[in-house]
Amino acid sequence: MGHAYMGKVLWVDLSTGTITTESIPDRLYTRFLSGTGLASWLLYQRIPPGADPLGPDNILGFVSGVLTGSGSLFTGRWMAVGKSPLTGTWGDTNCGGNLAPGIKGCGVDGIFFTGRSNHPVYLYADTKGAELRDASHLWGQDAIETERLLIEENGRRQRVRVACIGIAGERRSLISGIVNHGGRLAARSGLGAVMGAKGLKAVVLCGAHRVHAYDRPRMKALSLSCNAHVAFQPPFLNGTMTAYLGTLMRFLPTQMEIDGMLYKVMLEKWGTVNQNQIAIEIGDAPVMNWKGSNRDFGLEASRPIDPDEFTRPVVAKYFCYSCPLGCGGISLAPDGKTEVHRPEYESTIALGGLCLNKDTDSIYYLNELLNRAGMDTISVGGTVAFAVECFETGILTSADTDGLKLTWGNTEAIVQLVEKMVRREGIGDLLADGTKRAAEKIGKGAGKMAIHAGGQEPGMHDGRYDPGFALHNVVEATPGRHTIGAYMYYEMFQLWRKIPELPNPFLFYLKGSKYQANREKAIMGAACSQYMNVINGAGCCLFGAFLGAHRIPVFDWLNAATGWDFSPDEYMVIGHRIQTVKQLFNIKQGIDPKDIRLSKRLLGDPPQTEGANKGRTVPLEKLRRYYWREMGYDMDSGVPTDTCLAQLGLEKQ
Numbered sequence: 001m002g003h004a005y006m007g008k009v010l011w012v013d014l015s016t017g018t019i020t021t022e023s024i025p026d027r028l029y030t031r032f033l034s035g036t037g038l039a040s041w042l043l044y045q046r047i048p049p050g051a052d053p054l055g056p057d058n059i060l061g062f063v064s065g066v067l068t069g070s071g072s073l074f075t076g077r078w079m080a081v082g083k084s085p086l087t088g089t090w091g092d093t094n095c096g097g098n099l100a101p102g103i104k105g106c107g108v109d110g111i112f113f114t115g116r117s118n119h120p121v122y123l124y125a126d127t128k129g130a131e132l133r134d135a136s137h138l139w140g141q142d143a144i145e146t147e148r149l150l151i152e153e154n155g156r157r158q159r160v161r162v163a164c165i166g167i168a169g170e171r172r173s174l175i176s177g178i179v180n181h182g183g184r185l186a187a188r189s190g191l192g193a194v195m196g197a198k199g200l201k202a203v204v205l206c207g208a209h210r211v212h213a214y215d216r217p218r219m220k221a222l223s224l225s226c227n228a229h230v231a232f233q234p235p236f237l238n239g240t241m242t243a244y245l246g247t248l249m250r251f252l253p254t255q256m257e258i259d260g261m262l263y264k265v266m267l268e269k270w271g272t273v274n275q276n277q278i279a280i281e282i283g284d285a286p287v288m289n290w291k292g293s294n295r296d297f298g299l300e301a302s303r304p305i306d307p308d309e310f311t312r313p314v315v316a317k318y319f320c321y322s323c324p325l326g327c328g329g330i331s332l333a334p335d336g337k338t339e340v341h342r343p344e345y346e347s348t349i350a351l352g353g354l355c356l357n358k359d360t361d362s363i364y365y366l367n368e369l370l371n372r373a374g375m376d377t378i379s380v381g382g383t384v385a386f387a388v389e390c391f392e393t394g395i396l397t398s399a400d401t402d403g404l405k406l407t408w409g410n411t412e413a414i415v416q417l418v419e420k421m422v423r424r425e426g427i428g429d430l431l432a433d434g435t436k437r438a439a440e441k442i443g444k445g446a447g448k449m450a451i452h453a454g455g456q457e458p459g460m461h462d463g464r465y466d467p468g469f470a471l472h473n474v475v476e477a478t479p480g481r482h483t484i485g486a487y488m489y490y491e492m493f494q495l496w497r498k499i500p501e502l503p504n505p506f507l508f509y510l511k512g513s514k515y516q517a518n519r520e521k522a523i524m525g526a527a528c529s530q531y532m533n534v535i536n537g538a539g540c541c542l543f544g545a546f547l548g549a550h551r552i553p554v555f556d557w558l559n560a561a562t563g564w565d566f567s568p569d570e571y572m573v574i575g576h577r578i579q580t581v582k583q584l585f586n587i588k589q590g591i592d593p594k595d596i597r598l599s600k601r602l603l604g605d606p607p608q609t610e611g612a613n614k615g616r617t618v619p620l621e622k623l624r625r626y627y628w629r630e631m632g633y634d635m636d637s638g639v640p641t642d643t644c645l646a647q648l649g650l651e652k653q
């Protein structure tokens with residue numbers, strides 16, 4: 001018998017070199033799960049108010065989920081956590097790859113770093129213990145080369161797992177991330193800069209502890225049932241036809257409730273790039289720094305990012321740990337020799353349509369460059385588009401840009417600018433910390449062109465198409481999140497099948513109904529936040545969650561893995577508690593929830609005059625007030641009420 005979680009976390013003081021193990025009582029797991037749930041509680045308690053995100057008081061954590069290694073599917077996600085240097089808020093970032101089982105293989109559910117080393121180090125941990133080792137010889141190496149060297153140093157064993165930073169993290173770029181498994185990037189929140197500031201080059205995990213599930217036969221039965229849904233794969237359209245499907249969807253006055261099985265079919269065929277042209281045509285994908293539309297990057301212009309263009313070079317599917325789907329791809333680079341990770345949807349849009357870049361080869365090159373540097377493609381693309389618009393309007397001149405002519409679609413200039421950002425060279429140094437800080441330094445009205453949510457560039461999903469994206473960009477404790485909630489996410493989660501009191505959308509509905517601010521929308525938003533906290537506490541993948549709560553049995557898996565007997569409603573309360581602790585974390589750090597705002601352009605203020613989102617405006621302030629009320633927070637301030645805290649057992653905090 002077992003309970004799936006390891007019951008311990010590792011604490012590493014980089015200032016003193018001291019490494020200790022802390023036992024975590026069962027009651028904390030039943031209240032917060034593990035993953036970002038347990039981490040939120042520990043960091044809320046232990047990071048002091050006003051901590052410098054790049055200083056020794058910040059805590060950087062690597063955590064896995066309750067279900068990782070338990071025999072469940074889609075549960076190989078690991079997360080990095082800490083106070084974000086990009087937004088000053090709670091920061092977390094989510095990644096697949098192979099690190100998650102490595103954490104639990106070392107006998108712990110999380111590894112947390114305090115202090116700061118005065119020279120480069122990496123942590124080595126295995127079944128017997130952990131130690132800090134010198135990393136001076138690795139400093140300056142790119143992330144993929146660093147991983148290769150560390151695997152060689154540590155015996156080439158199959159179970160060696162590495163998470164590390166590239167030169168962007170070393171140079172404390174606030175849009176840098178943490179790299180695992182040859183280029184999988186935990187990109188958001190700028191936590192690569194935290195790692196670099198602490199002098200921590202890498203984490204190397206070689207443990208072999210087993211994860212024990214309470215009811216193995218039940219786990220197996222649930223996973224077999226889930227896998228039957230994954231295996232269903234009927235014939236589907238080719239890449240070009242998806243663009244025309246998007247055009248048809250744009251012209252229809254109604255929208256159909258999205259079943260995640262349709263998305264699964266497309267995901268298995270093309271990976272996340274299945275959305276590329278559909279998203280542009282329906283108004284979901286941003287164009288020209290969010291001011292353009294499908295009119296500017298239409299069917300012919302966007303053909304270089306046709307899903308088939310990114311599928312033909314694939315030589316092998318890529319599977320994260322415990323994933324039966326394999327939405328990733330190992331591709332031949334344009335040179336026909338080098339194997340690289342296929343760019344994802346977010347990267348192809350950020351480095352493509354957002355900058356009007358129509359060159360497929362450059363997207364492959366930039367994606368690999370940024371993976372090696374450990375830099376967030378979303379924020380990089382957003383910052384480049386910002387710089388191009390500043391150049392277009394005369395705020396930046398050739399003298400400011402080191403002679404680069406930053407015009408829309410100028411592939412050569414875009415590539416050179418990104419290279420400068422990676423090296424923090426010239427204009428690249430100004431831009432390497434994202435749009436908000438660059439705009440503050442430039443002045444001259446550049447802030448109107450700096451598109452961000454609370455300091456972070458948003459993901460490549462437009463709230464003018466789905467206002468749920470706009471809502472979650474500002475109500476989540478980490479601003480700018482596209483992986484938590486949207487109306488389309490709520491439809492795919494199908495939570496009403498497990499919790500009947502939740503709204504069940506109509507199969508067909510008028511598109512205009514999406515722009516109403518009412519209690520039903522608030523309930524949907526709150527449910528997304530709560531459910532995704534459960535998903536992240538379990539270590540589950542968002543794409544797996546899209547299959548629907550009746551097909552991916554997260555609640556039942558958790559019970560079978562741990563021996564608990566919680567209902568779906570009780571798990572949603574756990575998700576609510578985690579969300580509230582993150583909100584309290586921000587308040588403790590001096591963040592006023594109502595000050596987290598989204599750039600007006602993203603709200604249709606003013607509305608676009610042409611294209612898929614023509615005339616659309618998002619009533620964000622009303623949506624946020626209703627959401628806060630549904631969560632039990634004060635409608636005006638976003639501060640959790642005493643009643644809410646009491647109901648969640650947080651009243652003494």
